[in-house]
Amino acid sequence: MPGGRPRKPVELKVVGGTLRKHREHANPAQPAGGWPEAPAWLSSRSAAIFEDTCQRMSGMGTLSVEWADVIADYASCVEEIELTTAIIEDVGRTYTTTTQTGDTMFRPRPEVSMRSDAMKRAQSLRSELGLGPASKSKVGGGKKDAVNPFAALG
Numbered sequence: 001m002p003g004g005r006p007r008k009p010v011e012l013k014v015v016g017g018t019l020r021k022h023r024e025h026a027n028p029a030q031p032a033g034g035w036p037e038a039p040a041w042l043s044s045r046s047a048a049i050f051e052d053t054c055q056r057m058s059g060m061g062t063l064s065v066e067w068a069d070v071i072a073d074y075a076s077c078v079e080e081i082e083l084t085t086a087i088i089e090d091v092g093r094t095y096t097t098t099t100q101t102g103d104t105m106f107r108p109r110p111e112v113s114m115r116s117d118a119m120k121r122a123q124s125l126r127s128e129l130g131l132g133p134a135s136k137s138k139v140g141g142g143k144k145d146a147v148n149p150f151a152a153l154g
Contacts, residue, residue: 012130015061036068042075045082049075053129062130070125077122084115 013019035058038050053071057063087109094106126132 009062012062032065034065035063036065036071038075039068039072042072043079046072046075046079049078053131056131057129060130067129070128074122074125074129077118077125080118081115081122084111084118087111088115 010019010024035054038047042050050071053074054063057067057071088111091109093112094108097105097107099105123132
């Protein structure tokens with residue numbers, strides 16, 4: 001597996017205005033466009049997150065059916081974060097156990113590391129989808145105005 005950060009999709013370069021055609025493949029695969037369907041294995045909450053994510057990506061002009069699996073993975077991670085956070089809020093971040101010598105030991109709950117892992121995965125997927133604050137600023141808002149504000153001066 002090659003090192004470094006993942007390659008930015010061409011669609012994000014086009015929307016962000018950073019596409020350099022001479023650096024891209026001569027015959028690239030074209031996105032199919034359209035609205036992806038949520039996979040059947042998603043829970044109802046994950047399906048709602050899936051639809052919300054699709055709505056956000058559609059508004060940015062980056063949504064395509066090819067993103068279905070990545071969006072589903074992201075939705076599943078976000079739901080896992082919500083579930084583990086609810087458990088942590090109910091029972092706390094630690095639990096106590098008694099050692100063989102009779103001392104009380106405080107240990108972190110397993111849900112804390114589960115949530116941390118889900119947050120890392122969600123952050124990575126959010127960036128890949130162009131939804132994070134830093135990656136969103138790289139996407140931009142689409143086409144720029146064709147009007148030159150200095151034309152009247154000339």
